[in-house]
Amino acid sequence: MSPPREWPGYAWSLAVVCGCTAAGFVMSPRFDPVNIAMVYLLGVVFIAMRCSRGASIFASLASVAAFDFFFVPPQGALTVEDMQYGLTFAIILAVALVISSLVERIRSQAREQAALAIEAETQRIRSTLLASISHDLRTPLALLTGASSSLVESGERMSAEDRRALALSVYDQSREISEHVAKVLQMTRLEARGIALERDWSSFGEIAGAVLARLAQRMERHRVLVEVPDDLPLVRVDPALIEQALGNLLENAARHTPEGTVVRLRAHTSGSELVVTVQDNGRGIPRGEVEHVFDKFERGAVEATGSGMGLGLAICRAIVRLHGGRAWADLVPTGGSAFHFTLPLDEAPQVPADTVSA
Numbered sequence: 001m002s003p004p005r006e007w008p009g010y011a012w013s014l015a016v017v018c019g020c021t022a023a024g025f026v027m028s029p030r031f032d033p034v035n036i037a038m039v040y041l042l043g044v045v046f047i048a049m050r051c052s053r054g055a056s057i058f059a060s061l062a063s064v065a066a067f068d069f070f071f072v073p074p075q076g077a078l079t080v081e082d083m084q085y086g087l088t089f090a091i092i093l094a095v096a097l098v099i100s101s102l103v104e105r106i107r108s109q110a111r112e113q114a115a116l117a118i119e120a121e122t123q124r125i126r127s128t129l130l131a132s133i134s135h136d137l138r139t140p141l142a143l144l145t146g147a148s149s150s151l152v153e154s155g156e157r158m159s160a161e162d163r164r165a166l167a168l169s170v171y172d173q174s175r176e177i178s179e180h181v182a183k184v185l186q187m188t189r190l191e192a193r194g195i196a197l198e199r200d201w202s203s204f205g206e207i208a209g210a211v212l213a214r215l216a217q218r219m220e221r222h223r224v225l226v227e228v229p230d231d232l233p234l235v236r237v238d239p240a241l242i243e244q245a246l247g248n249l250l251e252n253a254a255r256h257t258p259e260g261t262v263v264r265l266r267a268h269t270s271g272s273e274l275v276v277t278v279q280d281n282g283r284g285i286p287r288g289e290v291e292h293v294f295d296k297f298e299r300g301a302v303e304a305t306g307s308g309m310g311l312g313l314a315i316c317r318a319i320v321r322l323h324g325g326r327a328w329a330d331l332v333p334t335g336g337s338a339f340h341f342t343l344p345l346d347e348a349p350q351v352p353a354d355t356v357s358a
Contacts, residue, residue, distance in 0.1 A: 009047070009055030016043040017062045024071055033071045037088045040067050044092055048099035060096035064089045140173035147173070197238045197322060204232055204267055204274060204343075207239055211247045212265075218251060221259040227266040235274055236346045237323055245319040248312040249278040249339050257282035257336075273325070273342040281336040285329060293329045316341065 020043040024036040040063035048056035068089070069076065147169040155163055205228050212224065235242075246265075253263045261281040268275055285293055294317040317327040320341040327341040 009051030010058055012051055013047050013055045013059035016047055017066055021066050021070060036071050037067055041092050041095060044096045045099055048096050049103055053100040053104055056096045056100040060093045064092055140176045144170055144173040199236050199238055201234045201236055202239045204235055207243055211243050215247060215250055219254050222254055223262045225262060225264045233345055235343050237343060241319045245316040248316045252312055253278055253280040272345050274345055275342050277338055277340045279338040284331050284335060285337045290329055294327055
């Protein structure tokens with residue numbers, strides 16, 4: 001018995017045979033039965049190319065039976081007076097077998113190539129991840145070890161200020177390691193669709209304000225210009241995830257641009273979308289990397305001088321896509337880079353009139 005998933009192929013086979021039979025009745029007054037057989041052969045070829053091997057064999061047998069019953073003398077019976085039609089039957093069956101075998105071989109090769117490509121990509125990501133972790137965690141781990149060992153070995157002989165500086169170094173490096181690990185885990189969850197959106201009507205101005213307040217210390221060495229109008233419509237999003245996406249863009253701008261430069265945050269509506277832009281005045285993205293800057297582990301020349309595994313922008317894009325938006329980057333003509341993402345604008349619910357009057 002065929003698996004349930006193959007039954008649509010058999011249904012298609014039966015429908016094609018019925019269609020060929022109807023076409024044969026239209027042709028029969030003007031064409032010989034051999035020409036009508038070509039219509040069935042065309043139907044068998046169609047099924048063999050699109051459906052399973054079993055469905056194509058079923059189509060060929062059903063075509064032979066229908067052709068014999070309706071168009072081969074004596075009509076209305078499954079007997080054959082002229083054995084030349086036996087060759088026609090054999091050709092129809094042979095074509096179905098040959099084409100279905102070729103199609104199945106091509107499908108098998110495509111599946112093997114896809115599996116090899118997935119395996120190669122998995123291996124590349126694994127190797128890149130290990131290299132990134134070893135590169136990006138080596139420095140904070142070394143500093144963490146050095147500071148903690150100094151506290152253990154000679155902490156009693158140090159001044160309170162020196163001990164505080166070492167303790168602060170331990171705290172900063174521990175936080176950096178924790179952030180690296182958290183990004184890897186979240187990227188894995190986003191790719192596996194393991195994060196459920198908790199949507200709510202939110203003000204983007206409030207989201208931006210919360211992000212800027214949280215990143216105040218990291219952004220203090222840059223001039224941050226905020227251009228977010230007060231009359232922007234509400235967006236139905238998961239506020240925590242959008243805060244993280246926006247925070248990743250701002251942190252990226254702060255990490256890879258010189259101190260004292262301007263970081264501009266803008267938001268505006270365009271059609272049925274809210275467009276958010278974070279623009280910096282750094283060295284800009286090399287032209288060959290603009291299309292790939294949001295890819296996983298894509299650090300590139302811009303990020304080569306900073307830390308990070310290249311996951312911040314990838315997480316941003318994954319979050320935006322989860323909301324039905326898109327993310328991209330481009331170069332600023334005057335210098336620097338601009339990172340954009342969009343959020344769909346849904347129609348906000350109307351407040352009942354009696355609630356307003358109350």
